[in-house]
Amino acid sequence: MKVALVGNPNTGKSTLFNALTGLNQKVGNFPGVTVDKKTGHCKLPDGSSIEIIDLPGCYSLYPKSKDEAVVLDVLVDENNSSHPDLIVVIADASNLKRNLLLYSQVADLHIPVILALNMIDIARKKQITIDVDQLAKELGVQVVPICARKGENIDLMKQAIANAPAVAIQKELVDLDAFLAPKVREKLSTLAAQKSSYAGLLLLKGHDLVSFLPHERQVKFDELIEEETIDRDSLQRKETLQRYQSIDKVLEKAVVRTPLSDQKDKVTNQLDFILTHRVWGFVSFFLILLFIFQAIFAWADYPMGLIEDFFAWVEETGKSYLPGGALTSLLLDGIIAGLGGILVFVPQIAILFGFIAILEDTGYMARIAFLMDKVMRKVGLNGKSVVPLIGGLACAVPSIMASRNIENWKDRIITIMVTPLMSCAARLPVYTLLISLVVPNEKVWGFFNLQGLALMAMYLLGVVAAIVVAWVMKLIIKTKERSYFIQELPIYRAPRWKNVFLTMYEKVKTFVFEVGKVIIAISIVLWVLASYGPPAKFEAVEEKYASETMLAEYPEEELEHMKSAELLENSYIGIVGKAIEPVIRPLGFDWKIGIALLTSFAAREVFVGTMATIYSVEEPEDDTSTIRQKMEAARFADTGEKVYTTATAFSLMVFYAFAMQCMSTVAVVYRETKGWKWPLIQIAYMTTMAYLASLLVYQLLR
Amino acid sequence: MNLTDLKIGQKGKIRDFADHELSIKLMEMGCLPGEIVSFDRVAPLGDPIAISISGYQLCLRKEEAAVILIERQP
Numbered sequence: 001m002k003v004a005l006v007g008n009p010n011t012g013k014s015t016l017f018n019a020l021t022g023l024n025q026k027v028g029n030f031p032g033v034t035v036d037k038k039t040g041h042c043k044l045p046d047g048s049s050i051e052i053i054d055l056p057g058c059y060s061l062y063p064k065s066k067d068e069a070v071v072l073d074v075l076v077d078e079n080n081s082s083h084p085d086l087i088v089v090i091a092d093a094s095n096l097k098r099n100l101l102l103y104s105q106v107a108d109l110h111i112p113v114i115l116a117l118n119m120i121d122i123a124r125k126k127q128i129t130i131d132v133d134q135l136a137k138e139l140g141v142q143v144v145p146i147c148a149r150k151g152e153n154i155d156l157m158k159q160a161i162a163n164a165p166a167v168a169i170q171k172e173l174v175d176l177d178a179f180l181a182p183k184v185r186e187k188l189s190t191l192a193a194q195k196s197s198y199a200g201l202l203l204l205k206g207h208d209l210v211s212f213l214p215h216e217r218q219v220k221f222d223e224l225i226e227e228e229t230i231d232r233d234s235l236q237r238k239e240t241l242q243r244y245q246s247i248d249k250v251l252e253k254a255v256v257r258t259p260l261s262d263q264k265d266k267v268t269n270q271l272d273f274i275l276t277h278r279v280w281g282f283v284s285f286f287l288i289l290l291f292i293f294q295a296i297f298a299w300a301d302y303p304m305g306l307i308e309d310f311f312a313w314v315e316e317t318g319k320s321y322l323p324g325g326a327l328t329s330l331l332l333d334g335i336i337a338g339l340g341g342i343l344v345f346v347p348q349i350a351i352l353f354g355f356i357a358i359l360e361d362t363g364y365m366a367r368i369a370f371l372m373d374k375v376m377r378k379v380g381l382n383g384k385s386v387v388p389l390i391g392g393l394a395c396a397v398p399s400i401m402a403s404r405n406i407e408n409w410k411d412r413i414i415t416i417m418v419t420p421l422m423s424c425a426a427r428l429p430v431y432t433l434l435i436s437l438v439v440p441n442e443k444v445w446g447f448f449n450l451q452g453l454a455l456m457a458m459y460l461l462g463v464v465a466a467i468v469v470a471w472v473m474k475l476i477i478k479t480k481e482r483s484y485f486i487q488e489l490p491i492y493r494a495p496r497w498k499n500v501f502l503t504m505y506e507k508v509k510t511f512v513f514e515v516g517k518v519i520i521a522i523s524i525v526l527w528v529l530a531s532y533g534p535p536a537k538f539e540a541v542e543e544k545y546a547s548e549t550m551l552a553e554y555p556e557e558e559l560e561h562m563k564s565a566e567l568l569e570n571s572y573i574g575i576v577g578k579a580i581e582p583v584i585r586p587l588g589f590d591w592k593i594g595i596a597l598l599t600s601f602a603a604r605e606v607f608v609g610t611m612a613t614i615y616s617v618e619e620p621e622d623d624t625s626t627i628r629q630k631m632e633a634a635r636f637a638d639t640g641e642k643v644y645t646t647a648t649a650f651s652l653m654v655f656y657a658f659a660m661q662c663m664s665t666v667a668v669v670y671r672e673t674k675g676w677k678w679p680l681i682q683i684a685y686m687t688t689m690a691y692l693a694s695l696l697v698y699q700l701l702r
Numbered sequence: 703m704n705l706t707d708l709k710i711g712q713k714g715k716i717r718d719f720a721d722h723e724l725s726i727k728l729m730e731m732g733c734l735p736g737e738i739v740s741f742d743r744v745a746p747l748g749d750p751i752a753i754s755i756s757g758y759q760l761c762l763r764k765e766e767a768a769v770i771l772i773e774r775q776p
Contacts, residue, residue, distance in 0.1 A: 059730040059731055060730040062726075062730075064727065094757060094758075095732070095756065095757055095758050097732065097756060098730075098731065098732035098756070098758075101730065126757060233722050233723060233726065234722070236726050237722070237725060237726055237729070240726060240729050240730065241729070241734075244729070244734055268759075272743065272752075273743075276743060276745060276746065276752070277746065278746045279746070281745075281746045282746060366761075369761075370745050370750060370752065370761045371745055371746060371747075373745065373749070373750050373763065374745060374747040374748065374749045374750070375747065377763075383750070484724065484727075484762075484763065484766055485750060485761075485762060485763050485766070486727060486728065486731060486760065486761075486762040486763075486766060487760070487761055487762075488731070488758065488759065488760055488761075489752055489758075489759040489760065489761050490758075490759075491758075491759075
């Protein structure tokens, strides 16, 4: 059996989903924002297992954005793989009238339905008493009061799902037949071919947003509208008003409000006084961001040290116990070194995702949109762009999907185009490594960590770049569609720690497995390309170092070192790196960095693993100093100057800040914009910007 | 008068909407004729604004608030 969860945003839909499915969820989604449907499994009291589908929050079934069209796709298209046998509508008990609008629409789809009343505790605080039995009688459905946050009555919910009737028995709240003339009604029902007449009405309005109708059928809807001169807006308006009238009648019988009920939430009011204050609003926003970045560095320091030590230990132990040879070298220098280079960043990524989940969960994210809408609008974005942009600090891929809730096409395209400029978690390892090489670990003014400040500067650079690019695009892209910004400001609540930890766990798991796969594959390929070269060249090097004169001139250790360096230079990857060196030398990069840039076009975080692979391949086998020390000691072969000077490190960071180095982002932009035009524009502008900015930085700092 | 004519802390009763397209979106979010709205606060940069309606808070831009026609309430 398939059960779909439907509800307004901020009604605790995802919390109920988590409570029902626990860890039995399929691939995760973005913290707080269910952008696509999410599925999981749940066991009922009778032992049977059912599939639960969490759909994006919406206020109405009439779609205005792509986001909301997903709901219509699943609920109306019977061939959809997630089309439910039962719908659970989650309603905020403290705001029942508006929530029942969606319920009454869903009820008309002729699919069995259950109403879950969430946040009963808040309703009680607002002095709203709901007669659950009366409400159930008026609507003709099972009504289950729950408190998803505290996990109360989840068992009742499961029982209700088990007891649900196989056919729809709910009462209809409006007379749908009254809206259209009989002749038009007939035409519409033949065209829509749906089991409920309401689905036809929904498609009359939203046929061009749903994905299951072929183009020919969409055109037929347009023809019908023209033929019969149907004014869809006033039709929808009439319907909405009638639904509210019926809901009022239901609520009159089932809900008791005391006169106090319009009282505002005191805590929220006081917090908003500060957090959206003229001055303190921005000050607190800035302080919160500063705190997050300081925390990422400070809290992650200790576990990162442990992970680093562990991998150094594995390599060392491996080298002393395993027989020498190509396989051992592949395992230790290729796979273990590559994996260690990236796993070390798990603590930082976990902390960042944790904070984003907290911002979303507490209700502060909506305030950031409120604070920033005016600025965002000036540069061609929308207050709602803030969620994808801040999410971009974690990962651009789910954030670009999260931009679906922006109704305006132009606002949405610009958001998609600039989101990858926000410094995502994958850049964090690159920044951390390079900053630790050239910025001293000191405190300034006895408080701020210098490395933390440098990191924050890199993040700010991403933000500034995003704003400037958005502004330029606003001037270039033309549209007639209007942009609007209407959103709910949910009351502040303590974060649900279980949800936060669940998100962190899920994100880290995805990161380790998904990214890990790519990194192992790239590590192996790199190791092969770095260990082998054209036989003639390799033989020449071997011969050179075996000659009597060389043996006499240098001590054995130095000879080994020089030989492995020369072998790497003559390997396949060395040849490629050398070939591109002239292009990147003006940016301060040597051919080894060139190799890392090439592999990074698959994904940025590969940089650290590549460096680990390249440098441990270069070193003689008994040397296991950590990657950081190896890079610090690196010198240009021709001039003898240090490779990682401040100028090079910052130039490299700027390159990573701007360049489009992520296959997954390209793929998701392609999917979301339905074509190659926008991803190609994005790759071109970002890479050009990266090259020019790096050039400027290196030449200025040199 | 419309919603933006209120001062912070003042209340009004929704009479009608000046824009057809936007009115549907507003009604779906609970702004209905007959409901009481109160003007709560303005964003630090002067726009958008936050309003309370039937017990919850909504924020919208001034140009959108201007679509909501009201009569003052004590």
